[in-house]
Amino acid sequence: MKPVRSLARAMLSGIFVVSGFHNFQHPGRLVPAAKPVTDRVTPLLEKADPRIPTDTETLIRVNAAVQIGAGLMLATGRFSRPAALVLAGTLVPVTLAGHPFWSNDDPATRSNNQIHFLKNLGLFGGLLLAAADTGGKPGLRWRTGHRVGHSRRSVQRAVRTARREARIAVRSAAAARRLPG
Numbered sequence: 295m296k297p298v299r300s301l302a303r304a305m306l307s308g309i310f311v312v313s314g315f316h317n318f319q320h321p322g323r324l325v326p327a328a329k330p331v332t333d334r335v336t337p338l339l340e341k342a343d344p345r346i347p348t349d350t351e352t353l354i355r356v357n358a359a360v361q362i363g364a365g366l367m368l369a370t371g372r373f374s375r376p377a378a379l380v381l382a383g384t385l386v387p388v389t390l391a392g393h394p395f396w397s398n399d400d401p402a403t404r405s406n407n408q409i410h411f412l413k414n415l416g417l418f419g420g421l422l423l424a425a426a427d428t429g430g431k432p433g434l435r436w437r438t439g440h441r442v443g444h445s446r447r448s449v450q451r452a453v454r455t456a457r458r459e460a461r462i463a464v465r466s467a468a469a470a471r472r473l474p475g
Contacts, residue, residue, distance in 0.1 A: 296429075296430070299371075299427065299429060300371060302424075303368050303369060303371065303374055303424060304369045306368065306417070306420050306421065306424060307364075307365040307366070307368040307369040307377075307381070308365075308369070309417070310361040310362070310364065310365035310368075310381055310384075311361070311362055311365035311366060311369065313358075313361070314357075314358040314359070314360075314361030314362040314365060315358070315362055316358075317354060317355075317357070317358035317361075318355055318358035318359055318362065321351045321354040321355050321358070322351065324354050324391075324392075325350050325351055325354065327391050327392050328350050328353070328354055328387075328391045328392075329350050330391065331387050331390055331391040332348070332349075332350040332353050332391075335353070335387070336348040357384050357387065357388065360380060360384050361381065361384050364377040364378075364380040364381045364384070365377075365381060368381065368424065374424065374427075375424070375425050375426075375427070375428075376425075378421045378422070378424035378425035379421070379425045381421050382418055382421040382422060382425065385414055385417060385418050385421070386418075388414070389411060389414040389415070389418075392410070393407040393408075393410040393411040393414065394407065395407035395408040395411050
């Protein structure tokens with residue numbers, strides 16, 4: 295991995311590791327802000343599997359643990375593309391719960407939440423770029439198209455060879471019929 299990519303991924307993942315660790319240790323301070331979001335998600339979780347915990351504090355800890363793990367994976371370059379997608383997924387509920395600027399009446403609070411909302415939006419964009427980054431290697435789309443093109447050319451060569459050999463066989467058969475005996 296190139297040094298710039300390594301440094302950028304470590305810098306991008308830092309906030310997730312640190313805040314995830316802090317939120318895992320002290321989830322109680324986030325419960326009031328997260329409660330409206332978890333209340334909307336709880337029926338979906340119960341429908342998916344009744345064994346999934348649905349209390350707000352546990353969901354905050356799960357989100358924090360995922361952020362720590364995926365952040366460390368992104369920072370070390372291990373499964374960095376899936377880790378970036380996972381971090382982007384954890385950022386959505388955090389942003390919606392933590393920075394609902396549209397529901398603030400106080401101008402100072404509204405401005406502060408709007409700034410943090412836009413900061414998280416920027417982090418989301420950076421994570422999407424990290425998820426799309428192939429590290430200078432051809433991406434899956436290019437490799438698939440290249441393979442398809444290669445296969446198409448191979449089939450065309452095989453068809454030309456078969457036609458040529460069929461013409462030779464026809465000529466040989468015609469020549470054999472003309473031979474006496």
